[in-house]
Amino acid sequence: MxxxxxxxxxxxxxxxxxxxxxxxxxxxxxxxxxxxxxxxxxxxxxxxxxxxxxxxxxxxxxxxxxxxxxxxxxxxxxxxxxxxxxxxxxxxxxxxxxxxxxxxxxxxxxxxxxxxxxxxxxxxxxxxxxxxxxxxxGPRRFAPQARHWLLLGDASAAPMLSACLQQMQSSPRPGLLLLQSAHANGEDLPPLTLPPGMQLARLGYDCAALIAALQAHCQEWQAEDWRACSITLAGESSQVVAARDWLLAQGAQRAMMYAVPYWKQAHDEEAYHAERHRIMDELGAE
Missing domain, CATH: 2.40.30.10 (Translation factors)
Known part of the structure; x- marks a missing residue:
């Protein structure tokens, strides 16, 4: 948030x-x-x-x-x-x-x-x-009072996702966790325990597939669902930005969103550092 x-x-x-x-x-x-x-x-x-x-x-x-x-x-x-x-x-x-x-x-x-x-x-x-x-x-990673939870992440976001999922166990809500990996078997990801009501979808780093998964999950949502949705996005930059922009266009609320790119494909850690902070500043994520 x-x-x-x-x-x-x-x-x-x-x-x-x-x-x-x-x-x-x-x-x-x-x-x-x-x-x-x-x-x-x-x-x-x-x-x-x-x-x-x-x-x-x-x-x-x-x-x-x-x-x-x-x-x-x-x-x-x-x-x-x-x-x-x-x-x-x-x-x-x-x-x-x-x-x-x-x-x-x-x-x-x-x-x-x-x-x-x-x-x-x-x-x-x-x-x-x-x-x-x-x-x-830093800000809260999710809104405990939300009606729905949407989370996106990969191995780089595993500690943050694990902490969120553990805290969600005490008051479960309907939700979707989108886990991305470059490995078909997800070998780069540690085990994560999902709270009741949380669905899991495994994806590669494909923006079109990511948006399609979000569309399928949210296709029957009304305006009040979007206003009451907690959104947590972290991981590869192009995936985070694509999901963020699509969700905002559907009516998701910036105040209910945590969107932080942790890394970018084809960029090393040093080269991406400044761009990462620019994207984070757009949502006041740090």
Whole structure:
């Protein structure tokens, strides 16, 4: 949704954390657990919902640095960044899990074939590898009070989708989850537990097939159904934008929509970074 958190935690500076464990969720999806004393005070929830699924900023070291040179938050709440040439590389990711008992935070990384700062860090991570984390924050991923739920995502959106689906278990509604994968068997996707009433459709990265699936699901909807529909879109850029534009044209409400492209085919992580933020700004998604 495009509203900001009304119950955001007090602002804190970036935390310097170390990798402590790795899990292989699929051949292309790696979970990295992070820990450190700086996690003291990390919130368990945002806006009344579990923190899993919320945005965080990862801050990565530049070539030649052992650890990222993090910005400093002063007593007045102002952020002071280091010079550009040594400032950390920033990427937006999602909290996959938070374990307050062991004091550790999980982040899931898609191991794209193309090189990129975040994927390369996760691909080469070792115990003790350092990374900065700022947040959590960001808008709600879905509207719990909605009449219908529509979700679109792929492996890159798996942590966010998993968090949404888990929260939906307590008050199920009719819904549709569209899962996209370049693999016919969906081998890049971790298992997801659907709430009662949620239908599942598996697709490739095909905009025409995506719109056809949406049309089939929503063909009998009236204006009030569109106004009361919570829409969560994340994953490959062209798919997110196509679904967003079609849904808005049908009468879906921007205030009930979360649309965030995480990556773009034929673009590496670095090249797509600026375009991603432009698309997100169109819906105030960050």
């Amino acid at each position: 495009n509203q900001s958190n009304s119950a955001a935690p007090p602002r804190s500076g970036p935390r310097l954390l170390a990798a402590c464990a790795v899990e292989e969720l699929s051949p292309h999806l790696r979970r990295v657990w992070l820990q450190g004393e700086a996690l003291a005070g990390f919130p368990a929830s945002l806006e009344g919902a579990p923190v899993a699924g919320s945005h965080i900023k990862l801050m990565l070291a530049r070539p030649g640095q052992r650890a990222p040179q993090l910005p400093v938050l002063d007593a007045a709440g102002e952020v002071h960044w280091p010079p550009r040439d040594v400032s950390p590389i920033k990427r937006t990711y999602t909290v996959a899990a938070w374990d307050p008992v062991q004091g550790r935070l999980a982040v899931d990384f898609v191991l794209h074939a193309a090189s990129g700062p975040a994927a390369d860090w996760a691909r080469n991570v070792q115990a003790g590898s350092l990374i900065g984390v700022a947040g959590p924050g």
